[in-house]
Amino acid sequence: MDFVSVNGVVLHYRDSGAADRPALVFANSLGTDFRIWDDVAAGLDARFRIVRYDKRGHGLSGTTAAPYA
Numbered sequence: 001m002d003f004v005s006v007n008g009v010v011l012h013y014r015d016s017g018a019a020d021r022p023a024l025v026f027a028n029s030l031g032t033d034f035r036i037w038d039d040v041a042a043g044l045d046a047r048f049r050i051v052r053y054d055k056r057g058h059g060l061s062g063t064t065a066a067p068y069a
Contacts, residue, residue: 001060012060013053017045026052033059 002013014034024044026037034052041050054061 003060009056009064010062011053011056013051015049015051016041017047017049019049021047021049023049023051026050028052028055028058030055031058035059 002015003010004013005011012034026034026040028034028036033054037050037052041052044050057063
């Protein structure tokens with residue numbers, strides 16, 4: 001599992017495919033995690049670098065402190 005801290009929020013991501021290929025970035029929709037892109041990534045990672053991440057509060061990504069506005 002890969003994690004990165006961005007502006008104080010820990011995000012879960014997966015980086016697959018060849019690093020020297022053009023990159024495609026996929027974000028999950030509300031109420032899901034980046035696994036919704038598994039089948040798409042499997043078909044593209046031979047030609048592209050695929051970066052998928054969980055939005056804040058989804059999957060294994062963290063959240064910022066409340067309150068929210």
